Amino acid sequence: MPKAAPSPSSDLQPASWEREVRRFIDAGGNTTHAFGLGRLIGRMFALLYLQPGPLSLEEIAARLDISKASASTTIRQLEEWHAVCHRPVEGDRRDYYEAQTDFRVIVKQGLLPGIRQKLGSAGTQIARTLDAEVSGSGQHSASQHPDEIKIIRKRLKVARDLHAKLDGILSSRLLDHFL
Amino acid sequence: MPKAAPSPSSDLQPASWEREVRRFIDAGGNTTHAFGLGRLIGRMFALLYLQPGPLSLEEIAARLDISKASASTTIRQLEEWHAVCHRPVEGDRRDYYEAQTDFRVIVKQGLLPGIRQKLGSAGTQIARTLDAEVSGSGQHSASQHPDEIKIIRKRLKVARDLHAKLDGILSSRLLDHFL
DNA sequence: GGCATCGTTCAGAAAAATCTGAACGATGAT
DNA sequence: ATCATCGTTCAGATTTTTCTGAACGATGCC
Structure with missing residues (x-):
């Protein structure tokens, strides 16, 4: 794998989409924060919500630019809120998570x-x-x-x-x- | 006035009532805080809610053991929320406030x-x-x-x-x- | 077993929210 | 006009919350 970029998906068009996703994520964070739930929980859910497939913990951390530690604790919160599902992937020991899309x-x-x-x-x-x-x-x-x-x-x-x-x-x- | 105690009303029975009011106030603060509204706003409303008559800003500050500055900003928040009424008192230049009891x-x-x-x-x-x-x-x-x-x-x-x-x-x- | 990698935990750092004292303008009393 | 008192504002201090890096146990692979 010759790819070293932090972004896991290779984008041919750096485009406004990535930027819009970032905005969406931050908006989610601001929303949860406004309701006293902390910013990360909203940012993480927003990320997963726009993600068609499951993401590993490390990918999540990379995408949100946070430490693995924070990702771990926050994903647990999301699980308590039933806002996220733990989705095992065959042949991969890592934890993958998916957003609960049924509000x-x-x-x-x-x-x-x-x-x-x-x-x-x-x-x-x-x-x-x-x-x-x-x-x-x-x-x-x-x-x-x-x-x-x-x-x-x-x-x-x-x-x-x-x-x-x-x-x-x-x-x-x-x-x-x-x- | 020979009284020097911080409590504005002279209590013959130090009793558990004062302590219970304090608990009530703190519980109010914790509740608002849990919903992302800051602790003071809930404490102040709780205080006023248990107060039959209006209180001056300084009395409020004294009761909650906070500075006049904090009391000023917090009462303004409560006003925005329509949770408190400004009640002018004749012959007294100070601002008196009363809790809005109609939820x-x-x-x-x-x-x-x-x-x-x-x-x-x-x-x-x-x-x-x-x-x-x-x-x-x-x-x-x-x-x-x-x-x-x-x-x-x-x-x-x-x-x-x-x-x-x-x-x-x-x-x-x-x-x-x-x- | 030995090794590599994963997720978790936690003490301490970093950041954010909150509180305060001092200074100020406004207002009413004398 | 002078003075005293009130409420407000704001820079800085304090407290609380949030984040992180390092250490650790667990788990699967060789």
Whole structure:
């Protein structure tokens, strides 16, 4: 193999396509980053999504210009999100990965559970605070009138109910309809 | 005023309530942070949400143990999200703020527009890449078969359609039903 | 077995996000 | 007009997050 270029596929037309792919990848990274998921996870998924066939870990790292270490940890995240499939290739010991192209799978098995988990701890704390509020009614500071205590309790209940409703929606199959 | 404690309200019962409020505040911060919104914004909203009356900027800073500068920038963010109301108090030049307790307002005017904006740039890039793909069909690297080009185009279209559908849902009043 | 290559882990480096103190303009009180 | 106080801004410091190179165990090949 006389090829030494970092790009695995030999391109006759350096063209704008490669540049566009790079843009696409970065846009993916910015998107996931905007939602608090880190930039690499989006960049990597974008790369795999535009890749018709599976890619090895090293190729991924080369394409994204990151270390093998980062590629390893990030691909694991993508697997947790069900956004990527591990695809064994015969006669090759290396790990090959392919993008999950059915977004319903990603949403239902990755996104929604992830969101639910994040909301979960919030809900736990709301319940806990509400409990402390109710059981220790006389424990508030002297400056707080009974009216104010009532307001607080009301608000906590509203928060609790909202959380419960949200969690219900996210865990039900209601959203399937829209995807 | 003989009081020197950092806590603005004189509490007769140091009690578990103050501690619980602190927990609540931190949980709020962790939640917003988990969704990529920074920790302070959640802490500050949590504080105001448990506060029956409006708080001045300086009180907020003191309660959260942050500088006035941070309080200023964060409250502005909360305002953009419509999560907080500026409430003028007579005979007091200072700015007082109150939590928006109607979550529907926050979701419709803060959350959803914010999400749409973030998705927007992603959608723009998808369209752009799809355009580059279609118009420059012959520009791909030599290693890519016509089949592969077809796959890529298909995927980009799927992504575009998904984005369009999502954006439609988010901009419609469809979600009102659930809140 | 011996060797080469793969993926993973982790301490430390590099980068990015966040926070702050000081300086400033604005506003109202005296 | 003078002064005190408020909110804002921004360069620099601090903290947090992210990334990497080196070391390692595992796995397949010879």
